[in-house]
Structure formats: structure tokens, C-alpha cells
Amino acid sequence: MPLRPLEIKKYSILPGFGLTMGFTLMYMGFLVVLPLSTVFIQTAGIDWTQFWNIVAAPRLVASYKLSFGAAFIAALINTIFGLLVAWVLVRYSFPGKRVIDGLIDLPFALPTAVAGITLTTLYAPHGWLGKYFTFLALKAAFTPLGVVIALTFIGLPFVVRMVQPVLETLDQEREEAAASLGADRLQTFTKVIFPELLPALLAGFALAFARALGEYGSVVFISGNMPMRTEITPLLIMTKLEQFDYAGANAIASVMLIVSFMLLLLVNILQWWSINRHTDH
Amino acid sequence: MSDHIALRPGAAPVTNTVATTEPPLIRWLLIGIALGFLGLMLIVPLIAVFTKALEAGMALYLRAILDPAALAAVRLTLLTVAVAIPLNTIFGLAAAWAIAKFEFKGKNLLITLIDLPFAVSPVIAGLIFVSLFGVKGLLGPWLAAQGLKIIFAPPGIILATVFVTFPFVARELIPLMHSLGTVEEEAALILGASGWKTFWHITLPNIKWGLLYGVILTSARAAGEFGAVSVVSGHIRGLTNTLPLHVEILYNEYQFVAAFAVASLLTLMAVITLVAKSIVEWKVQQQLEEAQKK
Numbered sequence A: 001m002p003l004r005p006l007e008i009k010k011y012s013i014l015p016g017f018g019l020t021m022g023f024t025l026m027y028m029g030f031l032v033v034l035p036l037s038t039v040f041i042q043t044a045g046i047d048w049t050q051f052w053n054i055v056a057a058p059r060l061v062a063s064y065k066l067s068f069g070a071a072f073i074a075a076l077i078n079t080i081f082g083l084l085v086a087w088v089l090v091r092y093s094f095p096g097k098r099v100i101d102g103l104i105d106l107p108f109a110l111p112t113a114v115a116g117i118t119l120t121t122l123y124a125p126h127g128w129l130g131k132y133f134t135f136l137a138l139k140a141a142f143t144p145l146g147v148v149i150a151l152t153f154i155g156l157p158f159v160v161r162m163v164q165p166v167l168e169t170l171d172q173e174r175e176e177a178a179a180s181l182g183a184d185r186l187q188t189f190t191k192v193i194f195p196e197l198l199p200a201l202l203a204g205f206a207l208a209f210a211r212a213l214g215e216y217g218s219v220v221f222i223s224g225n226m227p228m229r230t231e232i233t234p235l236l237i238m239t240k241l242e243q244f245d246y247a248g249a250n251a252i253a254s255v256m257l258i259v260s261f262m263l264l265l266l267v268n269i270l271q272w273w274s275i276n277r278h279t280d281h
Numbered sequence B: 001m002s003d004h005i006a007l008r009p010g011a012a013p014v015t016n017t018v019a020t021t022e023p024p025l026i027r028w029l030l031i032g033i034a035l036g037f038l039g040l041m042l043i044v045p046l047i048a049v050f051t052k053a054l055e056a057g058m059a060l061y062l063r064a065i066l067d068p069a070a071l072a073a074v075r076l077t078l079l080t081v082a083v084a085i086p087l088n089t090i091f092g093l094a095a096a097w098a099i100a101k102f103e104f105k106g107k108n109l110l111i112t113l114i115d116l117p118f119a120v121s122p123v124i125a126g127l128i129f130v131s132l133f134g135v136k137g138l139l140g141p142w143l144a145a146q147g148l149k150i151i152f153a154p155p156g157i158i159l160a161t162v163f164v165t166f167p168f169v170a171r172e173l174i175p176l177m178h179s180l181g182t183v184e185e186e187a188a189l190i191l192g193a194s195g196w197k198t199f200w201h202i203t204l205p206n207i208k209w210g211l212l213y214g215v216i217l218t219s220a221r222a223a224g225e226f227g228a229v230s231v232v233s234g235h236i237r238g239l240t241n242t243l244p245l246h247v248e249i250l251y252n253e254y255q256f257v258a259a260f261a262v263a264s265l266l267t268l269m270a271v272i273t274l275v276a277k278s279i280v281e282w283k284v285q286q287q288l289e290e291a292q293k294k
Helices: A017-043 A048-055 A058-091 A097-103 A112-123 A130-135 A144-169 A172-180 A185-214 A217-223 A233-242 A246-280 B024-054 B058-066 B068-101 B107-119 B122-133 B140-146 B154-165 B167-180 B183-190 B195-224 B227-233 B243-252 B256-293
Strands: none
Touching: A017 A246, A017 B068, A017 B107, A017 B122, A017 B154, A048 A246, A058 A097, A058 A144, A058 A185, A058 A233, A058 B024, A097 B024, A097 B256, A112 A130, A112 A144, A112 A217, A112 B024, A112 B195, A112 B243, A112 B256, A144 A185, A144 A217, A144 B024, A172 A185, A185 A246, A185 B107, A185 B122, A217 A233, A233 A246, A233 B122, A233 B227, A246 B107, A246 B122, B024 B058, B024 B256, B058 B068, B058 B256, B068 B107, B068 B154, B068 B167, B068 B195, B068 B243, B068 B256, B107 B167, B122 B154, B122 B227, B154 B195, B154 B227, B167 B195, B167 B256, B183 B195, B195 B243, B195 B256, B227 B243, B243 B256
């Protein structure tokens, strides 16, 4: 039931709204909103020219290119394979399916430092997987390629977990209808199934991208942290802090926070779009 | 955000007819590619952690884990988890009660705010506490005058960890409590039970599995957090080192076997989390199916 214009809360006989809501707002205010606002308070201490000199310095621009570029490629890889994995898990049966399904969340559960040292060891020139790159005259660890590998690992679950529930609730009668009207399987997929999955795919992409942009632990080991070449933006915040340059660190952080907020907003809009499409039918 | 238990009460089992599936060759090809990708990305690293940890034998493995610095890191990690769990559980219960049981304006904004720590880089999560409480922070001079130390000390580590883990319980409970509705609570209240009694005897038993999973996620993330903790810790060995920071120090000192030995403890914790997730998901699914039958 929608709220009437002047009502803030709909009437309910359940008690405790004031207590729980008050506690929630207070806890979040002190723990989240107040600390996060210091980023902008500290940044406000410098003027625009100083701000611009910090956030547009060549070393930072190089880090934006790497952070955004590697996050974008990793999210793209995860979108393609995430769709495939979700499809295989929902539509087909094969031995060990339940275990594989549970394993998808490993990147969420595994501490990022552990992921970092493990991937670095695996993809180092003489590592289990790195030696194949060496054979192809490529280097994985300590190059931008290594950053992409780490970010792909970190973002792997997002698209799968966004697409899976949509695929499970998809009405198969529409696929039968498409088939009976003469569409082949590929046409059914591209014209009937794919458009239904699109909002979930985009939301999954945005989540994986956002996570990859801010990621630190798994990347610092494999990237090698060479200035201008393999430094990610969160690492430069860390570098500024180690020099006690709080204003500089917060200026960079404010740029990253604004990008993150916009991505979060985008994800919420996409989810809203997805839900509305499904309630329409 | 995708950590929640997926609740799909209406999902009908997928039945494949000839018209709605692919030829066996394509099917097995797709399964092969998907499993190849997952094997390379997930299973190989998982095997690698334990192989590298045990490479030099059990004696070295045990020595790395029982090293005084490692044990100090275990203690600090456990302390952090022990503070983060009760705080974020109480918050999660309060937030879920307010959000899932009532209709009010600005609900979506509040949910987005709860999600915020997921979207914030861990480094920024650490930075905000340094900016507040560090030597040159907003409250730094005042804290120094009082002789209090938060940054480069355990309180900073605990604060950053509580920040990073605060959405987990709330994000598990909100969808669960929402799908359970308010009918049972209303019945209890009408029959004369007090608000607390209703919560203890009706709501809590209904949400126990979701709550348990939220707590497991909180503890796994609290024990494993690296970026945020790294910013506020100052890396003082034996004093402000958590397990993930200890792994980093060992690795950077080229003590690879010891680094992977400690890392294997954290990996074991991750695997237990995954198993717990599967069990809880199954329990919640069962509970919702029973609720639908009634």
C-alpha cells in the first residue's frame, strides 16, 4: 500500500520502530557518514589549483589509466564468462555441480592478501602458470596483465550471482513459443533470453568494475608497483599517507569516492529497471 | 552485495525439452569452457596455497604457525573479530527490524547507505580513520593531548574492521525478514505478548539461520580484511599485526613457506565459510518452503 503524501511511516502495530531506527541512524552516522565526510572536509582545506595539481599529476593520470583500464577489461572478461558459468549452472547438469556452485564465492571469502600472494606465485615467470606465459615470451606478474588477472579473480562472483536468479525464474514457455514460431536456438537466445538477462548482466558488470577499481590487497603483490607503469590509484593514496600528506591522499580519495557513488547509483537504477521489467509481465 | 543468500521461493525446476535446450555437443563444449575457466581461476590457486604451505614439510609448517609473531597476530585477529561481531550483529538486527518490518519514506536511500562500505575502496576505509584520528587528523591533536592512541594501535584496526564489515548481518537479514512478513509477530502481539517477548520467541527463531550466516560472513571478512587494516596498523610486529598483515610481512621478507603456511589458515577459514553458506542456504530454502505450505 503506498504512503499518503504527508505520512513518513505507515501505521503498524509492531513496536520498536523508533528504537531500532534511532539506533540504526546513530550507528551509521558515527561509523559511516561522519568518517566518510572527513574525506571532503580534508579536501576542502586546499584550493582548486592545488587540488587539480594533485589529482592531475602525471603519476596519478597513469594510475587512473591502469586502474580504469584493467578494471574494465577484468569486468568484461567476468561478464562473458559469468554469463557462461551462470548458464551452465542453471541449465545443464553435470557431476560436481553443487560443489562448483559453492566455490564461485571463493573470491569473496578468501582474504585478498592470500589471493595476492597466491596469484603472484602462480603467475611469476617460473610459477605453475607463469611459465606458459614465459614460453610465449609474455610476462604476467609485475605487468598490467597481472593486474587484470588479479582483478578478474576478485570480480568473478558478481556477474554469476546477478544472472543466476534471473535465469532460474525465466519462463521457458517463451522459449518454446519462439521455437514453435520457427526460431533456431541461437535466435531464441539472442532475441528472447539475452534481452531478459541484460539488466542483470549490466548490474553485475558495474559491481565487478566498482569492486576492481577500489581493490588493493590482491593487486599490490602481483603488480610490482612501478611508478608510471603498474601503480593502481588506491596504492597512490597509501603512498601519500606514508608521506603524511593527508590533503593529497584525501583529494585522490574524493575523486575515487565520487566515481564509486555514481557506480552504486547506476547499479541501483539497473536493479530497479530489472525488477520493474519482471513485474510487468 | 552478492553475498546474500539467494531467496528464490517461486523458482520452478528447469525442465529441458528438445525445443529449449542445445545439442549435446554444444552443451558439453559450454560446460567444458566454463569448468576450464573456473578450474584455472579458482581451483588452481586453492591447491597452490596448500601445496606451497606444505612444500617444506610439516615441521616448518607448524613452526611458522606457532611462531610468537604469528600467535600475536592470531590473538589480535580474534580480538578484532570478537568486537566486530556483537556490534554489527546488534546493528544488523536493529536495521533489519526497522527496514523489513515497517514501511517508511527514504527506505531505499537507507539501504543504499548501508551498502556504501561495499562500494568504498578498503584503502579509503582506512584513510578516513587516519584523517580523523591520525597525528595530523581532525581529532588528532585532541587525542594526543589526552594521551590516547587510535591509529597505529589496536583501536584503529578494530574501527576500520567494524566499518568494513558493518553491512553483512543487515544485508542478510533485510531480505529474509522482508520475505517472512509480519503476520506471526502481529498474532503474538494481539495475543498479548510484549515486544521483546515477540522478538525472542517469534522473530529470532525464524531468522536464526540467516543471522548465523551473517555472523559467519562478518567474522570471515573481519579476520581477512587487508587494505583498510594495512592503512591504520603501522605494521608493528607483535603489536598491530593481524593475520593478513603477517602474511604480507613474511612474503615481503621472502619467507614464502611461512607466508603460505599462515595463508593456509585463512584459506581454511574461507573454505569453511563457503560450506557454511551452502548449508545455511539450504536451511533457509527449506524454511521458506515450509512457510509457504502453511
